[in-house]
Amino acid sequence: MADSASPACSVCAKSGGEMHQCSGCKAKYYCGRECQTADWKAHKKACAAAPKWYDKHRLCQDGTTHEGRLELITWNCPEKGLGWGACFADESDDLKTKFKLKFGGDEAKFFDYWPQGFRWTCCGTDAGMSYGCDHHGSGSRPCTCDFCKMGKPLPNGIFNEKNPFEARVDPQTRP
Template identity: 75%
Template structure:
């Protein structure tokens, strides 16, 4: 039988929660977590994260940001009002309850069930899409998106689109100068035109 965890700051036991970043520190409440943050911030950031194994994209690039559960509403979303977990507002409360009860608040387990409810902070891409990290120049590797490859910034309609996964992030519009390829740009522009995609 294992002992139940106690608060890493005051030693209190009972209702204890784990640091969502490193999973190694325990707290009895916000006050203890806040008081511990100055000394805990650096080791927490350096600790391996549960989502590290999900960083590699299908195009070979890596996400360099954090994987965050979307817990905010986006009433101005293009396809209607979206709520907690980036699902429709009328289903958000049920999804949140499922996360808390069925998954016990475990983000890693919930991610396997509902990846589209998470976002990568490096590019504002929802984690249900695995095609690449559209960081438009903020990453250590060249951006692999069509627009950066063509040497063009994101069109205003895409850059200004309201989505839960982009909410609150200060994202670049590009282009990433490292990504431009003159020959690939011609091919990409032709392909996007044929498929009726935005240029």
């Protein structure tokens, strides 16, 4: 007899055992990959339209908005010494374990604990920073910041320019 508290598969109606929730909308359950794949064509549009847990985080303090989605950083960046969740590489395994055990893999709850472990897919901005979207027109629609309103995206090279104040001449040595 199947456990009545356990959700049923959205495709084959099988209940009991390990069920997997749709990671996009969290509205549907599947008994396995085969059922989820079989349902995807019919479910795709509804899943995309469903509210997402991170929608409440789109608005920035300066009034700009993010159009992308919040993505948990699950890769390592050895050049910067960062690991899973954008933490120090040597703390990566502990943070990953905490995400799975303490937060049950729930990204919304983990975001409240570790927002800097997420980034916006529209601009790459660390989700822990809420002072503005940095995609400057590279998304499907321009963000609402002043740079995009001007209609001129910032050139990529601007981020590699040296600080003009570093080369300041000492007034005492000026001719």
